[in-house]
Amino acid sequence: LENLPNSINQLVNLNKLNVSDNQLEGLPSLEGLAELRSLNISRNNIQSLPENFANQHPHLRILDISYNQIGIDPSISFPNLRPLTRLNLLNITGNAINERLRLPYGLGRNFQIIG
Secondary structure, eight states, rough: OOSGGGGGGGGGOEEEEESSSOOOOOOOOOOTTTOEEEEEOOSSSOOOOOHHHHHHHHTTOOOESSOOOOSSSSSSSOOOTTTTTOOEEEOOOOOOOOSSOOOOOTTTTTOHHHH
């Protein structure tokens, strides 16, 4: 799979999406998936997340972006994740993220960052 179809945004009640181990080079706007709780996009060729990603997914608890190309191009900054106040797990393993991550304030005791 190289691209996610635009029709994915019609799955408005989807709360878990796993598109790991594909050939995705980018992530389209998933604004229609406002109920998303878990997103696994690991092991793809993604260089960045959409600009408004965190604002579009306020319920996200698990975000696995491991083993992508994020941070390879220093002109593409990592998005602000502060709106993700319910985030419990962020996996950034295997990326080249060198900048300071902008994470939500007041994350719970169970929050884990891997990578």
